[in-house]
Amino acid sequence: MEPDNSHLTSAKEPGRGYHDLGGLDGGPIETHVTQAKPWEKLAVVVGNALGAKGAKLVCTDEVRRTREEMGADLYNRLGYFEKGIESLRRLMVEKGLIDPQELERRMAETAERIAKEGR
Amino acid sequence: MTEPFAPGDVVRVAAVNPPGHRRTPFYIRGKQGVIERVCGEFSNPEELGYGFDGLPKKRLYRVRFRQKDLWADYDGAAGDTVDVDVYEHWLSRSTSTARSEARRR
Numbered sequence: 001m002e003p004d005n006s007h008l009t010s011a012k013e014p015g016r017g018y019h020d021l022g023g024l025d026g027g028p029i030e031t032h033v034t035q036a037k038p039w040e041k042l043a044v045v046v047g048n049a050l051g052a053k054g055a056k057l058v059c060t061d062e063v064r065r066t067r068e069e070m071g072a073d074l075y076n077r078l079g080y081f082e083k084g085i086e087s088l089r090r091l092m093v094e095k096g097l098i099d100p101q102e103l104e105r106r107m108a109e110t111a112e113r114i115a116k117e118g119r
Numbered sequence: 120m121t122e123p124f125a126p127g128d129v130v131r132v133a134a135v136n137p138p139g140h141r142r143t144p145f146y147i148r149g150k151q152g153v154i155e156r157v158c159g160e161f162s163n164p165e166e167l168g169y170g171f172d173g174l175p176k177k178r179l180y181r182v183r184f185r186q187k188d189l190w191a192d193y194d195g196a197a198g199d200t201v202d203v204d205v206y207e208h209w210l211s212r213s214t215s216t217a218r219s220e221a222r223r224r
């Protein structure tokens with residue numbers, strides 16, 4: 001079930017970006033620490049490989065900017081690592097480094113393979 | 120080139136909400152604070168965010184705000200402050216003659 005966090009990011013004040021949460025009541029903090037999932041670690045690795053410590057194809061400010069462009073609905077629906085991957089996908093497409101149709105095709109192939117072979 | 124601010128100067132953050140990638144949080148826009156220190160010059164993140172080189176570099180300041188200036192319902196101690204790093208192009212010399220509590224701390 002998706003958490004209803006619309007109260008955090010809905011524009012309570014005109015001009016406030018949905019990502020700009022400073023001073024809003026965020027509710028109780030979830031303090032339960034979980035082990036990072038492999039895909040979450042991979043999300044960080046891909047970001048590092050493309051960023052300042054790697055190929056320098058993207059910078060931190062671009063990654064932040066694309067998070068701020070994905071719209072409140074998607075921003076609230078995606079988790080932290082998902083936002084990171086979606087942000088990188090948008091930048092790779094924007095810079096012409098990947099073709100969105102090819103990405104869709106490869107993802108469909110991967111999903112089919114996982115359904116068949118389990119991995 | 121704008122005359123740089125010095126520690127102790129009273130400044131006001133621009134009361135604007137422009138579209139695009141901005142590094143000045145909403146809750147200090149239009150608010151008055153005091154320069155706590157000059158942090159140095161950095162490539163402009165508002166340009167870096169779109170793939171530009173961020174040059175010329177922008178001067179960054181640490182600005183101290185009184186909590187009760189930021190939050191209408193703040194019920195903590197009157198002397199409580201928060202420091203926020205703000206780029207020079209967001210700041211103007213405050214016309215207010217009132218000296219902030221924060222400056223004396």
